Amino acid sequence: MKKRLSNALLSLLLVLSVLFSAGCLDALPDLPGFDPDINEQIPGGEETPGGGEETPGGGDDAPSGSVTLRNPGATPKPVDPAEHPAYSGEPYIAIDGNMPYFTAEEMVTTSFEYYSPLDSLGRCGYTVACIGPDIMPTEERGNIGMVKPSGWHTVKYDIVSGKYLYNRCHLIGYQLTGENVNESNLITGTRYLNIDGMVDFENMVADYIRETGNHVLYRVTPIFVGDELLARGVQMEAYSVEDQGDGICFHIYAYNVQPGITIDYATGLSALAGEPLPPAGEDSGTDIPPEEGAIDPGEVHDYVLNTNTKKFHYPDCSSAKDMSEANREDFTGTREAVINRGYEACGRCKP
Amino acid sequence: MTVFVCIDDRGGMLFNHRRQSRDRVQIADMLALVGGGRLLCDPYSATLFPQGGPIFDEGFLEKAEEGDFCFVENRPLAPHAGRISTLVVYRWNRTYPRDVLLDLPLPGDFRLTETVELAGHSHETITRERYER
Numbered sequence: 069m070k071k072r073l074s075n076a077l078l079s080l081l082l083v084l085s086v087l088f089s090a091g092c093l094d095a096l097p098d099l100p101g102f103d104p105d106i107n108e109q110i111p112g113g114e115e116t117p118g119g120g121e122e123t124p125g126g127g128d129d130a131p132s133g134s135v136t137l138r139n140p141g142a143t144p145k146p147v148d149p150a151e152h153p154a155y156s157g158e159p160y161i162a163i164d165g166n167m168p169y170f171t172a173e174e175m176v177t178t179s180f181e182y183y184s185p186l187d188s189l190g191r192c193g194y195t196v197a198c199i200g201p202d203i204m205p206t207e208e209r210g211n212i213g214m215v216k217p218s219g220w221h222t223v224k225y226d227i228v229s230g231k232y233l234y235n236r237c238h239l240i241g242y243q244l245t246g247e248n249v250n251e252s253n254l255i256t257g258t259r260y261l262n263i264d265g266m267v268d269f270e271n272m273v274a275d276y277i278r279e280t281g282n283h284v285l286y287r288v289t290p291i292f293v294g295d296e297l298l299a300r301g302v303q304m305e306a307y308s309v310e311d312q313g314d315g316i317c318f319h320i321y322a323y324n325v326q327p328g329i330t331i332d333y334a335t336g337l338s339a340l341a342g343e344p345l346p347p348a349g350e351d352s353g354t355d356i357p358p359e360e361g362a363i364d365p366g367e368v369h370d371y372v373l374n375t376n377t378k379k380f381h382y383p384d385c386s387s388a389k390d391m392s393e394a395n396r397e398d399f400t401g402t403r404e405a406v407i408n409r410g411y412e413a414c415g416r417c418k419p
Numbered sequence: 420m421t422v423f424v425c426i427d428d429r430g431g432m433l434f435n436h437r438r439q440s441r442d443r444v445q446i447a448d449m450l451a452l453v454g455g456g457r458l459l460c461d462p463y464s465a466t467l468f469p470q471g472g473p474i475f476d477e478g479f480l481e482k483a484e485e486g487d488f489c490f491v492e493n494r495p496l497a498p499h500a501g502r503i504s505t506l507v508v509y510r511w512n513r514t515y516p517r518d519v520l521l522d523l524p525l526p527g528d529f530r531l532t533e534t535v536e537l538a539g540h541s542h543e544t545i546t547r548e549r550y551e552r
Contacts, residue, residue, distance in 0.1 A: 276541075376536070
């Protein structure tokens, strides 16, 4: 139901992309600041949710379970990486005391999702959604290897968990809105950004919605500098509507970095720290076929099995390091063999 | 006293002054363990008990007596470690952002006496571990 509506609304999105092309959406990648008239911040999270202006099909009268394309309203206020500390060991930092910039007018309890069209350089803009149980996925995620987001390079390093430096990072995680192969929702992000910077927040929001049935306003803005093809990071904002932020309230900036790797954000080229970047058109790390985007299920790896939770992990996963010895079993073999033993992949290291 | 806590895979309890997660199955299981005993909590936890039941008091850890049960979401435990006879840990088996961690090492001065897996409402598996001195 949800996907059919999403497809039907895709064409409307395209029309809207033209309408907005000269306005706020195209302006985002250049970090122009924001319109102070439309960014009335929630004061202390105490605002009572109110109805916002919505496009036809939206509003509180919309049938339950529908996906509502809503005028995204207020333009997000993107962070300027130059105004915040450089990466110093933590995957993310809090912005403005973890208070998101949603306006009182944006507080609705009807689910919707919005994905900005790509800009002229093929880069994603912001995404925003009011996520309720009705638009969360009910199926396992499919393959996304055919999407090549801006700055994409398929390159492996031994020092990277899972080997691959870059992941196709969903701006709004699949577990939240089920939006899978949507190029407007996928950026090139490091493994570190994806796993250490974003997934934990997606987990918290997803589990909160599943448990309470409440809605969460959720906005993710990739932060590009100038004409760079690789985002410097992502800005993530979330606020639970029905309980006025009591359950979910955060505003963070997660760094698109990978410890031990130097990255050229203009192109996405990379090298081990201390080594020179490769010439344009070449990659350092380990060459692999360009269409290969997933771990070969027949490749032998070292895994750590948790005999209690029936999850399996890479040995360097923090969950593996914290695991009780009583529940730990070291295993060397193929991914397929682990799964055949009844184990599921860890959601954190995604082996 | 018996203390209940919930943690993620990295020992986290809170992020930005909010619990990392919640699950009605965990609450029901905890109430079943408390039985007819006295359960004390911080007022912050009241939203998890819409039907009431526990005693909500900001000084609950100090006021708890031997034989009482305390559900702790947002308080350090180390200052009260000597008074904890049983520690029941619910593991979400997920990772969440965290800025407050459980401040007691496990097993530390305790010994693990029981591990039970629960099918949660919003969590696939919640692991309940019982530690005793």
